[in-house]
Amino acid sequence: MRPENYQLVALPNSDEYELFIGPNHPGIEGNYAFKLKLDGDRVISGKADAGYLHRGFEKLMEGRLWIQNLAIVPRICVPDPVPMEVVYSLTVEDIEKMEVPLRGQWIRVMQLELSRIASHLFTFGGHAATTGMYTPSYWGVADRDLALDLFEELTGGRVYHIYNIPGGVRRDIPNGFLDRLSDYLDYLETRQNDYDNLLFTNQVFVKRARNVGVINQEQALEWGVTGPNLRATGLAFDVRRDDPYLIYNELDFEIPTQTAGDCLARILVRRDELFQSVRILRQIIKHLPSVKGPVRAPIPNPLAWNVSMGESYCRVESSKGELAYYTVSDGGPKPYRVHVRGASSMHAVQVLENMAVGQRIEDIAQIMFSLDACPPEVDR
Amino acid sequence: MSKIGNIPVNAQAGKKRTNPLAGVFDELVQFCQSRSMFMLHYCTGCGAIELPPAMTSRFDMERLGIQPMVTPRQADILLVTGYVSVKTLKRVILTYEQMQSPKYVIGICSCTVNGGMYWQSYATAKVLNEYLPVDVYIAGCMPRPEAVIEGMRRLMRNIEEGKGHAWKDYFQRYDYYLGNQQHLFGDDWQTPTDIIGEARHYGLETEQTYGEHTRILEQHQQPLEPHKMRIKF
Amino acid sequence: MSVLDDLLLFTALASVAIIVVRRFASVSKLSVIVYALATVLLVKMSALGYGGEPIYSSFTLNVLGQNLYWRFDSLSWFFALITVVIALFTSVFMSGAWAEKYCQEHSTEAYGLLQAALVLNVLSMLVLLASGDLLSLFIGWELVSWASFMMMFLNQDKVARKAAIKYIVYAMAAAMSILMAIAMTYSMTGSLDYVQIMQAVAHLSNTQIALLVTLYGVGFGIKMGVIPFHLWQAAAYAETPGPGAVFMGAISARMGLYALIVIVVQIFSLTRVAAIEIPYTFLNMQNILAWVGALTTIIPTYIALKQNDARYLLAWHGVGQGGYMLLGVMIADSIGTAGGIMHVFNYATYQAALFMAVTAVMFRTGTSNFSKLGGLVTQMPLTFMVMVVSIIGLAGIPPMNGFVSKWLVYRALLLDGEPLLFVAAVIGTLGTILSVYKLVHNTFLGQLRLEHQDVKEAPLSMLLPMLGLVLIIFGTGVMPGVVLDWVAAAQNAVGIAPITHNLGGIELAQGGLDMIWVTGVMFYGFAVGAIVFYFLGGKSKHIHQFDNYAGGHFLTSKVRYHYSNHFYAGLMHLIGGWYKDFFKKLEQALVSLVSFLSQLSENFYRSAQPAVLVAAVAFIALWFIMSSFSMPADTGTVAPITQGIQGGLPK
């Protein structure tokens, strides 16, 4: 930094001191920082510090073709990239008034739900690790890896798939994919008991997570909390059901809620959501073979595709919460403006700063992970 | 234009170890260094997402003696996982300087090599080895866990064969690295770590340690002498 | 003229001399010489330390048919030695640079007064220790109380004045309690002489003994600051000007223990005390006293844990450590009492060193508030060393001397089969470790503040006594036999089987202690550790404090990166609610009563001098109690006694 920062100054006669959680800290999710002012172990105030992951996505996208942008959108949120591709495609389809073939829609939902499973498995481990239990993160990441294998088979990429394009998905599912998916779901269900015993009903964990980082419903609405974090306060709202996109209104699933609004409630909501996703995937496995037809609508030459003028705001339910893109086209080969409303842009900044006040240093990392914030969504 | 390639390191500089026994056991130490690598828990970019799989049950890095460590003091390897924004780069450099030698930098993902898919981004630094001496690059977007582990094994082999000396380059050609840092961050860039002092202390300095950029640093810098324990009445 | 006469006379003359020359700069040198000569005189009596016969003073007084006389036995000599040696160290400590600074900040007069107060304290303590009967004991007691008060009252600070007044109120209560007890003893036994009382005690009933022990216990306990009378001490000692705090903190409160040993252990004998069963409980009088000791180790220690000022923290520990002594003495076997008595010596050494270190820090930085300190180790390394050695002693960790006496107490509790007392003692010790780390961390470790960048090491005149004390702490830790010799003689004098010991500790069939071996092995371990550290590892580089892990951030000078307040926050979440301040509220009720009385008297006397006020209040209270005492005892025998006592009052 600047030399003047090292020029000694008299410190105020106060007992407050500062701690830096992140960017190089195990208690932070990704490259992000949370600066704390503490007195003893009580947090006086917390200040989020973002920008470590800033790449100027929105600027980058203005400089690339509509189709090229598909390659960079999943990079905005790494643990859960599929919704990014889908929602970007949705806005383009909305501007172009394209109709995605039904089979394409089913496959998209399949990916979305599989991605949700992978993301939640990742989160459990992270949350448990902040409380000192590392075994769930070992298990969770390994089990997530099996989902990534499925993705690899389906799309060719483990983490970044670039499988959705405006108009549908790039290609149909491989032979026998649904069987392997079904096996994976069976496996996940056999693991349910292990996870419950190890994590969700572990007395020590429950003691750590209960009544920590409580948001009530009013605060949640005021601060714009979305997704599982909102459902953990008792409001059964889910974009998939209440603002349905793709074929979600044809699927039968529940919206798990908890009322406590604390860290435990949030992780339990995610746990239930994971098994709701399993339920959705089972329906897809059952229905998908009967949905015939192409997987994508024809699009013009992608290298010379001038999307017609218009604007569209589309949102989906990602594993972190409400994810939305605002896309503006001026009829040119490149987007005029793409605004990414990351699901975590509220959680990781204002909600966290508000929740941290008065909490204890023990719980800060846990609160952060229980909100399941994804810093690159803030930075973009 | 910087050139990716083998960094010309004078491996013999600083060879005279302060530890009298280490000369005898040099190879043993080198072997152990290759078999026990503590990597820093610092996710600088999106490539970090492939580290948990590499660390955990499926690929299990610990069987190679690699384990994550929390603070730069404890760690040997700095994994720069993907693009580094300028804001992060400052922290990465600080973190690197706070790490203790022998230390290694692995650039994971294509973005560290040449900007990758963010080549036109105003916020990310493009070529990592302009700012830090990089031991191994693992290209890919993003490299699979197998590739990460393979890269680690390459580093292990390098160390075992006595080739992992890129860290000395940072001391020996500090002026070059500092110049690039100053170009990006401004001339009054100063980290609290005293690299020149360290190079002097451990006998790692060469003529190229000093230059115009270190002179600029000396003009600007606030000297950070450690508090010496002293008995003064 | 016996040696004791020499000592007392010499000290008395020296007091006069010091008071006379108090305005001159030479007073500091004079006082050092005085204490050094007093030490020489004590050394001349050193036969007492090895089981010699008591030495009597040739000066006696005859008051109302009672022969008042003064004598030194092994126990008195032991306490006297500690007193004079600590006074010597203190006088050296306050002679040089500290004196200059104090004179500048206050006045030469104030400094002279401090010296005078110190020498009067020493004199009065010697008189107390030399007392040969109850009346001379009481005279000495009163002298000590007022001398202490004088010392505390020197600090003009409001808080200090308040603490001093609080103290004198407590002291008056103690004096009354003792006076009452003495009167009753006289009425029951017809004598004030120790030997005669000792013989008469056999004929007393249990109730009488219980009453007497309670009264004496309250009186002496107040001086010791045992539960529930612990509230006055910490503030009073902490606020006394530096060297005064050193002296008072180290030894003053131990006079209560001395008197308690003489009366309860020597005269009544603990077997007799133990025979007194408390109705409806499983406890006896001895248990009660032991539990008072145990609680005194715990409660003040944990109050100390919450302090945010170094002097207060230490002063509270002083209260707590008194508990170990009482506990050890009350175990009543040879090991336990040895531990208790030896702890007086050990405690005096490290507490003096600690107060000196804190005073040195205050001398250099002007504050003892933890929030404003930190990182001084690089500036004051020797003071830091003194503090570390002393806290190791205070925490009772080998190889310092505090460990030995605590070991003896634990060992006795173990042999005695007292699990709860044992646990209580251990809880106290653990609390001590916690708070002494807080002390050393918040003053010497951590971030160095801007205003302390140029702080220097404590001046030599202050450093030398500290280092001398450190040598004693370590030396008697390695060779506790030196002190145990004296302790054994003292035990013999009070009629307890002396402890069998050797130079390195004690030998017991079921596990003894040999500190020479223990220390040897520990230093062997450190040597191995040093070899491993310095020869197996490479060179290291000393770095600036800004070059520090901050989660990848750049530390700047604006960041306070030092954890000092609420140091044990996690623990306090659990036990914080247990600080109920029950005792404080009780005390507040009493204080408001006293202040009411003092305001009344202010109206009477229209005097602005608080000292006079307090004296007046005290006198009225005394008169009130005396008259109420004589009312029921209207039946003949008591009347002359009250007269006798009034005749024997020192004022």
Next chain:
Amino acid sequence: MSTITELLTELFLMPLIAFMVGLAMVLMLRKIGARLQRRVGPPLLQPIFDIVKLYGKDTQVSHGLIHDIGLVMAVGGYVAAEIFLPVPGMDGIADKGGIITLSYVMMVPSLGLALGVGQCANPNGSIGISRALTAMLAYDIPFIIVVFGVAAHYQSTSLVGMIEYQQAHQWGIFEMPLLAAAGLFALQGMMGKQPFEIYVAPAEIATGPMVEMSGKYMGGLFVMQTFQLYTAGVLYTSLFLGGGSNWFEFLLKIFVVVAIPMSVAFVFPRYRTEDMVRIMWKWPVMAALIGIAFVL
């Protein structure tokens, strides 16, 4: 003359054996963890690799003399403590100190480390130390009650005497099951493993005391850990499992003892500080006090 040679051998051998056995225990710890986490785990010599590498670092930072001395005290204190612990065929100076001395000598490394970390001027470290000392307060109370009970039962504070008694009669664990259970609980805290891992807590305070430790400083902590595991195992074995009449039996016992807390460690998160103190002062203290009532 022979006693002196014997003693010198013991002074040399006892810490060395402790270190070697401790290394094996560290390996066991990591292997148990790996198995529970369904992976392979480190190679056999990994603990040695780590320590040699750390000591072989070319550069390392010191925050001052006390930082160095703290590490010397930390390792040295444990080296000394090992000599108080009787092992088959070697008594060291166990007869000169006894268990009370041992438990206080074992505090020396903690104190040394605390001083060293304090000089690092990092609040993470200071918080870690404040938590570590709180943890010590928490587990030492049940532990000291257990020690009291055991010493009262065997009528001795000498570990040698206790072992002799047990080998002549019966293992302490059968005579004092409640105390043994409480002791095992305290052992978990003493080893600083989950659920009592509060003072390392990487996600909260970035490994607390270790935060500024590099190279040989970190290496010292690794060495300290080996001693810590060994000491805990041997102490428990001596108190309750009759020590060892031969090395095989002895090693078997200490490995079993240490394996129990290690297995528990990987399936629990850590308690908060006050929860940890509460639980330590509740169950093991209760069990130990009842156990003492049986013993006395």
Next chain:
Amino acid sequence: MNCEEINLWLDTLLAEIEEIEVTRKSERRVRVDVPASSLPALLELLKGKASYVHLSAISCVDWPDDEEFELVYHCWSYEAKSLLSAHTRIPRNSAQEFAHYVSVYDIYKPAAFFERDIYEMYGIYFESSPYMEKFILTEWNGPPPMRKDFDAEQYVNDTFNWADYHPQWLQELEEDGGGIAVRPEDIRL
């Protein structure tokens, strides 16, 4: 109130505001164009009277040709289950000085984040917004980067170097007439 009633209520509400233009794009999407002066009042009404409690996002679009910034407030109603996008346009300033607008933080708390974001990226100063300071771009000294007149590629080429990656195997390929078919500078569109 069910959805239809709210929607009906909304329509009457919207009719009250002057110069407003309402487009119902689909069942759940309403587009409203308001002048900048009426926007806070509209949001106030939306939140207070029509249950649009959730501010999903504030988007900013730069129209340099019109010398205007377009601000889009996306509000969601949990009860009506409909998303209302309020578009407004404010005059655009040069990169050196800020454009000014009012904050809606007192209506919608989440606005603070988006307003700060727009402040950094476009240089629009929102009066009375709580955190008008740098957040993401704390170490950025250039102009607000999202403005159309900031040329990122130019900046990148001026600031950064490129690694010259030309290994042996590539040289061999090129000797055989292969290699990279289109150089990066050629494929720029």
